[in-house]
Amino acid sequence: MITVARPSERGSTTLETVVLWPAVFLLIFGIVHAGLWFHARNVALSAAREGVRAASLHDGSGGTARAADFLAATTDGSVMRVGDIRETTGADTVTVTVTGSSTTLIPGWRVDVSQSATAPIRRWSAP
Template sequence: MKDQASRHWRRLRERLRNQGDRDRGSGSVELAVLATVVLFLVFAAIQIGLYFHARSVARSAATQGVEAGRQLGSGPGDGVAQAEALLAKYGSVRGASVSADGSGAEQIRITVRGTVATLVPGLELDVVQSAEAPVERWVEAQ
């Protein structure tokens, strides 16, 4: 009985030793797969940051344009020029175009359109932000 138990333990040890040989190199494969996933997550986080930064810059440019164009004596052209100046300063929105479509005698609307810099070739993320406000004007006292 004692011989049988010792043979059983020897066989078990041998099996465990041989199993270690079959698993050689699996750590490298696991690391390669894990590194790919981690890199994807890092690039995704950077891309999301770039998108929200460009969106914020476009929104700020539209707001600055509206503030410049709504002042007494100014017009939509002044608002477009102010928005373009802010976009040129920051440069986060590529191929930016600014328009004052939808503006009238009592309301000014500035729209900024462009694309975001991307880490993935062929991926295009568009940004469209607009702002509007009433135009300042003098009103006769009654």
């Protein structure tokens, strides 16, 4: 059976395409952008964990340098731009916080990433 479009429906396919494709592209770019942000968040968390692990073994110091070394070894700046790495030492704990911004698909748009990790300071005592 052959169907023939009525004259009142001419151009409806073009109109559907004009409305549909921008929504499809927005959905695709949104998914890719969310993936980039999630990956940058995981990299920042891994750097914070590496830093806090190193600092907890060395009386609460050296975490900032270890987190920076981890970021330099794992990313070339294409995943995230590191803004600051901070180390805070309390009486029994140490916290390393890595902040920066994720790579974006939209020029000029900045998506901040901040992750921190806390661990107890390990103190060794002689028996």
